[in-house]
Amino acid sequence: MSVKIVLVAACALIDADGRVLIAQRPPGKPMAGLWEFPGGKVESGERPEVTLIRELKEELDISVKEDCLAPLTFASHAYPDFHLLMPLYVCRRWEGTVTALEGQNLTWVRPNKLRDFDMPPADVPLIAHLMALI
Numbered sequence: 147m148s149v150k151i152v153l154v155a156a157c158a159l160i161d162a163d164g165r166v167l168i169a170q171r172p173p174g175k176p177m178a179g180l181w182e183f184p185g186g187k188v189e190s191g192e193r194p195e196v197t198l199i200r201e202l203k204e205e206l207d208i209s210v211k212e213d214c215l216a217p218l219t220f221a222s223h224a225y226p227d228f229h230l231l232m233p234l235y236v237c238r239r240w241e242g243t244v245t246a247l248e249g250q251n252l253t254w255v256r257p258n259k260l261r262d263f264d265m266p267p268a269d270v271p272l273i274a275h276l277m278a279l280i
C-alpha cells in the first residue's frame with residue numbers, strides 16, 4: 147500500500163531568554179487549536195530552508211537568513227491519512243518583530259513547559275531535543 151509523504155519544514159525560534167515560539171493552529175484547519183512550530187509544507191521544487199524563510203515572513207513578518215537556520219532533528223509520524231516528515235530547525239537570529247500576521251495566537255515558552263501545551267502528536271518527541279539544546 148502506498149502512503150502519501152508530506153514534507154513540512156518547521157522552526158523553533160529561540161529568544162534571548164531561551165524561550166521557544168509556538169503558534170496555535172487556527173479554527174477550521176486540521177488539528178485546530180493545537181500548538182505547533184511555525185512552518186509549512188515544502189512546495190514541489192522548493193528547498194526546505196527556502197520554505198521556512200518564506201513561511202516565517204508570511205506568518206510572523208520576520209526575515210531570517212539561511213545561515214541562521216540550524217537543523218536540530220526531525221519528526222517522522224504516521225497520521226491516518228498521510229505520513230509527516232518534518233525537519234525541525236532552530237533559529238536564534240532574525241530581523242523584525244515577531245507579529246501574528248495570520249491572526250494566530252503566539253506564545254514564547256521554555257522548553258520544559260512545552261508539555262503543558264497540546265501539540266500535534268508528531269511534535270511530542272521533539273520537545274526532549276529542545277530541552278537538551280537549551
Ligand SMILES: Nc1nc2c([nH]c(=O)n2[C@H]2C[C@H](O)[C@@H](COP(=O)(O)OP(=O)(O)OP(=O)(O)O)O2)c(=O)[nH]1
Pocket residue numbers: 154155156175176177181182183184185186187230232266267268269
Ligand atoms: N507547521 C507545522 N505543521 C505541523 C507541525 N506538526 C504537525 O504535525 N504539523 C502538520 C500539520 C499539517 O498537517 C502540516 C502542516 O501543514 P500546513 O500548516 O502548512 O498546512 P495546513 O494543514 O494548514 O493545510 P493547507 O491548508 O496549507 O493545505 O504539518 C508543526 O509543529 N508545525
